[in-house]
Amino acid sequence: MNLARVAQILGITESRLQGLQETIIRESAWPEPRLIRFEKEASGVEAGTVVFENGDIVFGYPKIRRPLFLAPAIERHFSGAVAVEEKMNGHNVRVLSVSGETVALTRGGFICPYSTEVARRLVPEEIFEKNPNLVLCGEMVGPENPYVAKEVYPTDSIDFYLFDVAEKNRKGTAGVHKTHELAEQFGLKATAFLGQFQKDIAAEKIRHIVLRLGRQGREGVVLKDPENQVSPIKYTSSATNCSDIAVGFKYYNDYATDFFLSRVVREGFQSVEWNESEEERGERAQRIGESILFSMIETIEKKRAGENIVQRVIIHVRNLQTARDFEYHLRRSGIRALFDPPMPDDEGYQIGITKLVMSTNDKTQALLDGEMW
Amino acid sequence: MNLARVAQILGITESRLQGLQETIIRESAWPEPRLIRFEKEASGVEAGTVVFENGDIVFGYPKIRRPLFLAPAIERHFSGAVAVEEKMNGHNVRVLSVSGETVALTRGGFICPYSTEVARRLVPEEIFEKNPNLVLCGEMVGPENPYVAKEVYPTDSIDFYLFDVAEKNRKGTAGVHKTHELAEQFGLKATAFLGQFQKDIAAEKIRHIVLRLGRQGREGVVLKDPENQVSPIKYTSSATNCSDIAVGFKYYNDYATDFFLSRVVREGFQSVEWNESEEERGERAQRIGESILFSMIETIEKKRAGENIVQRVIIHVRNLQTARDFEYHLRRSGIRALFDPPMPDDEGYQIGITKLVMSTNDKTQALLDGEMW
Numbered sequence: 171m172n173l174a175r176v177a178q179i180l181g182i183t184e185s186r187l188q189g190l191q192e193t194i195i196r197e198s199a200w201p202e203p204r205l206i207r208f209e210k211e212a213s214g215v216e217a218g219t220v221v222f223e224n225g226d227i228v229f230g231y232p233k234i235r236r237p238l239f240l241a242p243a244i245e246r247h248f249s250g251a252v253a254v255e256e257k258m259n260g261h262n263v264r265v266l267s268v269s270g271e272t273v274a275l276t277r278g279g280f281i282c283p284y285s286t287e288v289a290r291r292l293v294p295e296e297i298f299e300k301n302p303n304l305v306l307c308g309e310m311v312g313p314e315n316p317y318v319a320k321e322v323y324p325t326d327s328i329d330f331y332l333f334d335v336a337e338k339n340r341k342g343t344a345g346v347h348k349t350h351e352l353a354e355q356f357g358l359k360a361t362a363f364l365g366q367f368q369k370d371i372a373a374e375k376i377r378h379i380v381l382r383l384g385r386q387g388r389e390g391v392v393l394k395d396p397e398n399q400v401s402p403i404k405y406t407s408s409a410t411n412c413s414d415i416a417v418g419f420k421y422y423n424d425y426a427t428d429f430f431l432s433r434v435v436r437e438g439f440q441s442v443e444w445n446e447s448e449e450e451r452g453e454r455a456q457r458i459g460e461s462i463l464f465s466m467i468e469t470i471e472k473k474r475a476g477e478n479i480v481q482r483v484i485i486h487v488r489n490l491q492t493a494r495d496f497e498y499h500l501r502r503s504g505i506r507a508l509f510d511p512p513m514p515d516d517e518g519y520q521i522g523i524t525k526l527v528m529s530t531n532d533k534t535q536a537l538l539d540g541e542m543w
Numbered sequence: 544m545n546l547a548r549v550a551q552i553l554g555i556t557e558s559r560l561q562g563l564q565e566t567i568i569r570e571s572a573w574p575e576p577r578l579i580r581f582e583k584e585a586s587g588v589e590a591g592t593v594v595f596e597n598g599d600i601v602f603g604y605p606k607i608r609r610p611l612f613l614a615p616a617i618e619r620h621f622s623g624a625v626a627v628e629e630k631m632n633g634h635n636v637r638v639l640s641v642s643g644e645t646v647a648l649t650r651g652g653f654i655c656p657y658s659t660e661v662a663r664r665l666v667p668e669e670i671f672e673k674n675p676n677l678v679l680c681g682e683m684v685g686p687e688n689p690y691v692a693k694e695v696y697p698t699d700s701i702d703f704y705l706f707d708v709a710e711k712n713r714k715g716t717a718g719v720h721k722t723h724e725l726a727e728q729f730g731l732k733a734t735a736f737l738g739q740f741q742k743d744i745a746a747e748k749i750r751h752i753v754l755r756l757g758r759q760g761r762e763g764v765v766l767k768d769p770e771n772q773v774s775p776i777k778y779t780s781s782a783t784n785c786s787d788i789a790v791g792f793k794y795y796n797d798y799a800t801d802f803f804l805s806r807v808v809r810e811g812f813q814s815v816e817w818n819e820s821e822e823e824r825g826e827r828a829q830r831i832g833e834s835i836l837f838s839m840i841e842t843i844e845k846k847r848a849g850e851n852i853v854q855r856v857i858i859h860v861r862n863l864q865t866a867r868d869f870e871y872h873l874r875r876s877g878i879r880a881l882f883d884p885p886m887p888d889d890e891g892y893q894i895g896i897t898k899l900v901m902s903t904n905d906k907t908q909a910l911l912d913g914e915m916w
Contacts, residue, residue: 237914237915239912242911243914246913419811430804434792434839437836437839442843442844456828458831458832458835459828459833463824540612542608543808
C-alpha cells in the first residue's frame with residue numbers, strides 16, 4: 171500500500187503509521203478483499219478504521235458518548251437546536267462497495283460474512299453505482315441478529331436501518347438531514363427521526379420520548395446537532411438498561427460486571443433528574459432488582475435441572491458458504507458458538523446457533539455442587 | 544532477628560524467608576514494638592502474619608471461605624456435626640501481649656492504635672499474665688467502630704467479641720469449645736454459639752438461624768467443625784448482603800463494583816436453594832433493587848444539594864495520643880479521613896471522623912454538571 175497517501179488521508183505522519191503497524195494495526199486477509207484495521211484508536215484515527223488493499227480507506231464510526239444527567243449535558247454540548255433520532259439495539263455496521271463488491275464492516279473493522287450477505291440483500295447496488303465512495307453507517311436489528319437478537323423491531327428476520335452516511339477516504343459524516351434525504355432517495359430504511367427541539371426544552375421532550383420508547387421495549391435516542399457541528403450523544407430508557415442487566419445476570423459469570431455498574435448508575439441519575447415520586451422509585455428499584463435476581467435464578471434453576479447455560483439464535487442464509495464463513499468469523503472474534511446442521515427452506519437455509527457461555531455454565535455447576543465462591 | 548528460628552516456626556526455608564523479605568514482607572517500625580508483616584500469603588504463611596522484634600510470631604487469621612449453596616457444601620466439607628456461631632460485622636483483630644504490653648493487630652498485621660486502646664480497656668491483663676502466649680482472635684463491633692460502624696450490637700460504643708484463640712509461634716487455632724471455655728473463664732464476650740447439628744439437618748437449621756439474624760440486621764453465621772479438624776466456612780443473610788450493597792452504591796464510584804457481583808450472586812443461590820415462592824422472590828428483588836437505587840439516589844440528591852459525599856463516624860478515646868496515632872494509622876492504611884478537634888467528655892475525648900470518598904464525590908458533581916460517563 172502507498173504509505174504516504176494513506177498516512178496523509180489518515181492525518182498522521184508516515185513514520186507514525188509505520189510505528190502503528192507493529193502495534194495496533196492488524197491485517198485481515200479474509201474474507202476478500204484483504205485489509206488492515208485499527209484495533210484501537212490512535213493519533214486521532216478511530217478504532218475500526220480500515221484500509222483496503224485497493225487503497226480505499228473507511229474511517230471507524232466515532233464512539234457516541236453518554237450523559238447521565240441530560241438537561242445540563244444538552245445545555246453544555248449543543249449550540250441551538252437538537253435533533254432526536256431513535257437509537258436502535260443491534261450491531262453497528264458500515265456498508266460500502268469495494269472494487270464493485272458490497273461488504274459490511276463490523277465496528278472493529280472486520281468484514282462480517284453474514285452482515286455482508288444481509289447487506290447485499292437489502293442495499294440496492296445502484297446506490298454504490300451512483301455514489302462509489304459512499305459509506306452507509308447503520309444498525310442491523312431483529313430476531314435473526316446473531317450478536318443482539320431483538321423482537322421489538324418491525325421485522326421477523328433482520329433489517330438494516332441507516333443512521334449516518336460517510337465517504338471513503340474522508341473523515342467525518344454527513345449528519346441527520348443528508349442521511350434521511352439519501353435514505354428517501356434510494357428507498358432505504360433509516361432510524362426514526364423523532365423531532366427537533368430548541369435546547370432549552372429538549373430535555374423535557376426527550377424524557378417523554380424515552381419513556382414511550384421504553385414502554386415499547388426500545389433502546390433510546392441519539393441526539394444530533396442538525397448542523398452536524400458537534401458530535402452526537404446518546405441516552406437510553408430504563409427498560410433497555412434493565413434488559414441489558416437481565417442479560418448480564420443470566421450469564422452472570424461471563425458478562426455481569428462488564429456493564430452492570432454503568433447501567434445502574436444511569437438508573438440513579440435518571441430517577442433524580444426526573445424527580446420521580448417514591449412510588450416511581452419503588453417501581454424502578456423493583457425493575458432493577460428483578461432484572462438482576464430473576465434472570466440469575468433462571469440460570470441457576472436451569473443448571474440444577476441439568477440443562478446447559480447457552481444462548482440460542484436462529485439465522486437464515488441464502489448461501490451455505492455464508493454460514494461456514496460466519497462460523498469462522500465468530501471464532502476469530504472470540505465467540506464460541508456451535509452451528510446446527512443447515513435446514514433448507516424456501517429462500518435458502520435456516521441455521522440454529524448455540525453460543526456457549528462456559529464460565530457461567532461451569533461456575534454455576536460448581537457452586538451447586540457446594541464449591542466455595 | 545534469628546532468621547533460622549523464624550523460618551523454622553513459619554515452616555519455610557531460611558533462603559525462602561530471605562527471598563520474601565525483598566518482596567512481600569514489610570517492616571513496621573510504628574507504633575512500638577517494631578515488627579515485620581506478611582502483606583500477602585506466601586508459601587503457606589497467611590497474609591497478616593507478624594514477627595515482632597522480640598521474636599514473637601503471630602500467624603495471620605486464616606481466610607474463611609464461603610459456599611453459595613449451603614447443603615451440598617456442608618455435606619462435602621464436614622465429617623459429622625456442625626457447630627454454628629454468629630458471624631459479626633466489624634473488624635477482625637488479634638489481641639495479644641508483647642513484652643508485657645497488650646496490642647491489637649489488624650487483619651493485615653498492623654498495630655491499630657485505636658483498637659489497641661479499646662483492647663486494653665476490655666481485655667483484662669490477667670489473661671496474658673496467666674497465658675503469655677495467648678492470641679485472642681475476635682471481632683470489634685459497634686457504632687464507634689471507625690472501619691465498620693454498626694448499630695445492631697448491644698453496645699453504644701465499641702465492644703470486643705472473641706471468636707477463636709491461638710498461640711504465639713504456633714500455627715492453627717484452638718476451635719469452638721476451647722474458645723468459649725476461655726471466654727467464660729476470663730469473663731470475655733464471645734460470638735454467640737447458636738447450636739450444634741448433625742450435618743444432614745444442619746442446612747435447614749441454619750436457614751432458620753440466618754433468617755432470624757437477618758431480621759435483626761445481623762450478618763450471618765460461621766460454621767465450624769466441633770473437633771476443629773476442618774476449616775470454618777461462612778454464610779450470610781440477605782439483609783447483610785443488601786446492606787453491604789447499599790453502602791457500595793452510596794459510594795458507587797469508590798466501592799460499588801468491588802463486592803457487588805459476589806453479593807447479588809449469593810442472593811440468587813440463596814433464593815434457589817430455599818425454593819422461595821414467587822412472592823418471596825419479588826420481595827428479595829425489591830430489597831436488592833432498593834439497596835442499589837435508593838442509596839445511589841440519596842448520594843446524587845445530597846450532592847445536588849451542595850453537600851459533600853463523606854462517611855461520618857464518632858469515636859471516643861481515653862488518651863489524646865491515641866487519636867493522633869489513629870489518624871496516622873488510617874493515613875498509612877490508605878484511608879483519607881479528617882479528624883474534628885477532640886471534645887473532652889467524662890472518660891476522655893469524643894472525636895468526629897470524616898472519611899472522604901473522593902471518587903464518588905467528584906464523579907457525581909461532574910455528572911450533575913452534564914459531563915459524560
